Amino acid sequence: MPSLKRYRVTRPNHGPKHLWITAAALWALFIFVGDNSLLGTSQILALIDSTSAVLAFVIGFAAIARYACKGDSTTLLLGAGFVAAGLLECAHVLDGGQWLFDPEQPAMASNDALWRSSQIFLALLMLAIAFTEYRHKISGSMVHLQARFVVPVIIVAASGVHFGTSLGIDSIGYQPATGWPDVITVFLGLGFGMALLVMLSSGSWQHNSLAYEITVAMMVLFVSPVFFATSSIAMFDAPHIITHALSLAAHACVLGGLLIELIHMAHSYKDEIELRRMAQQQLLRSTERMTRIFNYSSDAILIVNPNHDRIVDANDTAMSLLGYSMRELMENPASVIYPDATDALNKLYRDTEESGSSNSRSLYCSKKDGAIIPIEISTSVVDIDNETCILCMIRDIGAQKETEAAQSRLIDIIDSNPDFIATFDMEGEILFMNRAGRISLGFDADEDLSIYTIKELFPSEETSRLLDEAIPMAFVQNSWEGEGITATMDKGVRTVTQQLVYHKSADGRSYYSITMRDIHERKLAEAHLISAKEAAARHRPGSQATRVRRHHQ
Structure with missing residues (x-):
């Protein structure tokens, strides 16, 4: 049987969360392999770096396309961030002189400017995300506000220190120290990654929509430049093992944060599955109830x-x-x-x-x-x-129609009866009166009688007799019969026989019906007959009245 009612199963709205987390994890894996590969082949490294750049471009343009369909400003900003990250990866490839098709081509002079300008753009981008996401929540708790702005502040600070230090040192030509900005960026990035790992593992952001945005922002802004910076540390006297240890630690923090976020996603899926199971059980029970109601x-x-x-x-x-x-x-x-x-x-x-x-x-x-x-x-x-x-x-409604027809016939019979027939309730209000009753009392055929009571149909002395004798007797014995008088339309009085019946309706309400037959003419005829008989008796020969009359004569 088709369902008579539509049921909607609600579930948590994650938005583009799963798409971004999965894409960011895949991208981080590419960069991790590219920065820490033991293959040592420049062509393979160039292929990995170029692939991560292409992946960043694809994710970025897909996000921009989603914005075109959904109008989500945060999605647009994240898409622009991934596009900028793709430019960073291109700079990474160019800086090492590792072209995919021509690995011997020297680095382009403009790649460093491209990388640094992209980094500043990403810092401003993350600040814009924080502003657009929480511009209506500035009045909230200061502690809560600081917790939400800590990530963009760290990102902007790291980028500013990196860019400013690099620009200042490069301008004075102090070449041996050119790597210090990269070292600062590595340590700031490592601290940021560990802070993010702690915040995600605490569970306080489990149901916060900002968690996945900050995770993706961290991937966009932190992974590529910091991991690129670790590779540049190798230009100094520091051992390679320290360089790779820092890179691996940074990767561990980033990927650990992503892993915790994915665990949160798994828990949300588990909750969603349980919610759907409960909703399906409720739907099944409701469907069974509807089926029983429908069939029975x-x-x-x-x-x-x-x-x-x-x-x-x-x-x-x-x-x-x-x-x-x-x-x-x-x-x-x-x-x-x-x-x-x-x-x-x-x-x-x-x-x-x-x-x-x-x-x-x-x-x-x-x-x-x-x-x-x-x-x-x-x-x-x-x-x-x-x-x-x-x-x-x-x-x-066949039976109902038959009942209505029978009631209509009964009303016609009652209405055509020459006797006065009326029905009134326990308060004495008139509910029905047939044609003969209306004519005798001077009412129109369609006049509303509900404004009248039974007291207005009888003279005061007759009303008292009905209320004190007839109605109580009918209530006890279900009926009462007697003779009385009633008023007429010309304010006259007529002698009638009365039959009062007590009955109940189907809903249990009590009523009285009274039938009155006009015997006024009959009473007059009987009185004339008695008078005539008495007169005849007085004039009959041999009667006492005749003897008395003769004696006086």
Whole structure:
């Protein structure tokens, strides 16, 4: 059965985190192999360095392309950083005279300027990343703020010291000391890498989006120039083992930080898998509940695709009501069920789609055996397999129609009865009065009688008798009969027989119904008859009245 409700499984939003971390780790591996290779072949080293440069360019331009699609300013800055790092790698290749296709070509005079200008650009780039990422969070805790700005500050300081010292020493021509800026950069970079390793291993940045950005920034800004600087230390008298030890230590810090970040990623994936598993279990339970509600509903349920005039699904009640099997319902057009109400049904579908709310209407539908039954159909919009469908709740109102017809006939009978018939509640408010009652009291046929009470239909003395005698007796014995009087439209009084019945509705509310028959004329006729009999008796021969009259004569 198609799901009647769409469920969305939420998961952590890592953005481009995994892409950048993986690319940076791969790039660091290339540089590590290039700076610490035991192969010793200049062509292979040139190939590794050139490959790392190409990889940096690819990552950078891919990030810029992502910015073009997503509009993420941080991604744009990181992409520009990788492009600049690619230029650094090109400078590395040129500085050693290691061209991929011509390894004997001497170094170009401009490579050092290219490398240093790229380094300054990267320092400014990292500062821009920090500014754009946290320009709205300056008002936060000072300690928290310092922790977030420590990395860009160290980077800018290292680059400034390196560039300034190199420029100053080179300008005075002190050639033996030209390597000291590289040594300073190595030690600053080593300290930065160790600090980053400690911060990542502490777990305080595990859920901080800045962690991966700083890691990538460190790779862009730190790995290439620092590892290039370690190779230049070999120009001094320092032993090669110290040079490589420093390079390996720096690499260990960088790659250790990346490893911890990857471990954090693995934990996040584990949490995400657990979250998805729980969401799937919840979805399964919800689907089972929806299935039970769908299949065991007392109303017939059809899911219709109005665009294709097809029934997508139906519950057992619908199949039992219409007499079709599931296969027959899905193979036949949905309109076959409503042969005489297609236009009305299509209008109902359109109204439901346009309003987005539930709509209901009374129609007639056709069963498989050709029988036409009255139904009440309620429609609402549901999304099934990314298509807009209509959920139809169908209720057979045949029995209800018969009940309504019987009630209508009963009302007609009561309304045409010449006797006064009225119904009132426990507070005495009039709920119903037939035509004869309205005529006798002077009410119009459509006049609202809810504003009147039973007290206004009878004279005060009669009302007291009803309230004190008739109603309590009817409440106890369910009925009461007697004679009384009622007022008429001309303010006259009529003699009536009264029958009061106590009854309850289906919802348990109590009512009284009173039937009154006008016997005023009959009472007058009876009185005239009695008077005539008495007069005849007085004038009959031999009667006492006649003897008394003769005696006086």
